[in-house]
Amino acid sequence: MSDITHTIAITRTEIRQQIRHRRQQLSTLQQQQASHDLVSQFSQHIHVQSAQHIAIYLHNDGELDTQAVINWCWQQNKHVYIPILHPFSHKQLLFTRLTPTTPLIKNKYGISEPKLDVTQVIPYLDLDLVCSPLVAFDLVGNRLGMGGGYYDRTFSQHQFVRHNQQPPYVIGLAHDCQQHDNLPIAPWDMPIKEIMTPSRTLAFN
Numbered sequence: 368m369s370d371i372t373h374t375i376a377i378t379r380t381e382i383r384q385q386i387r388h389r390r391q392q393l394s395t396l397q398q399q400q401a402s403h404d405l406v407s408q409f410s411q412h413i414h415v416q417s418a419q420h421i422a423i424y425l426h427n428d429g430e431l432d433t434q435a436v437i438n439w440c441w442q443q444n445k446h447v448y449i450p451i452l453h454p455f456s457h458k459q460l461l462f463t464r465l466t467p468t469t470p471l472i473k474n475k476y477g478i479s480e481p482k483l484d485v486t487q488v489i490p491y492l493d494l495d496l497v498c499s500p501l502v503a504f505d506l507v508g509n510r511l512g513m514g515g516g517y518y519d520r521t522f523s524q525h526q527f528v529r530h531n532q533q534p535p536y537v538i539g540l541a542h543d544c545q546q547h548d549n550l551p552i553a554p555w556d557m558p559i560k561e562i563m564t565p566s567r568t569l570a571f572n
């Protein structure tokens with residue numbers, strides 16, 4: 368690892384720690400209000416309104432609570448899918464159907480996810496919309512994740528795999544307090560088209 372790469376890695380680690388601490392300090396009331404406000408942003412989005420198959424994460428570690436959005440999707444008869452760790456492919460994700468009665472288990476990171484049922488798995492490219500978690504974002508569309516690279520691999524691996532089939536539209540979800548100026552970016556980072564917070568939606572070219 369070069370000195371520059373090492374410096375960037377340290378900086379990214381420090382930013383993760385800072386932003387994670389910031390969102391963990393949000394009160395229960397603030398989290399509830401943010402979740403409620405997110406539904407207003409989410410339900411009015413043109414890509415959300417036209418989407419039938421939506422992937423979204425189950426919140427953890429102070430992340431923006433997605434349960435109200437998931438409930439709204441169910442009310443609109445939209446299919447909801449949750450990313451789960453691929454049991455055989457290293458640092459890859461599968462997307463499996465979530466219903467109100469789907470049993471959940473804890474994965475190796477302590478995050479709730481549906482128990483793997485291959486009959487409920489949807490190919491990534493069959494999704495209409497993917498709502499991605501993140502640790503930090505900036506105002507030019509850069510996204511900083513937890514560092515495992517799961518989503519970056521997912522976004523890059525399937526960009527144009529099938530002829531005449533577009534990849535799903537990706538929106539990052541975050542608290543407003545997760546904004547950071549001038550994120551240090553690594554070569555494998557995939558920029559994101561939009562960031563949605565409880566108060567606004569930011570679109571990038």
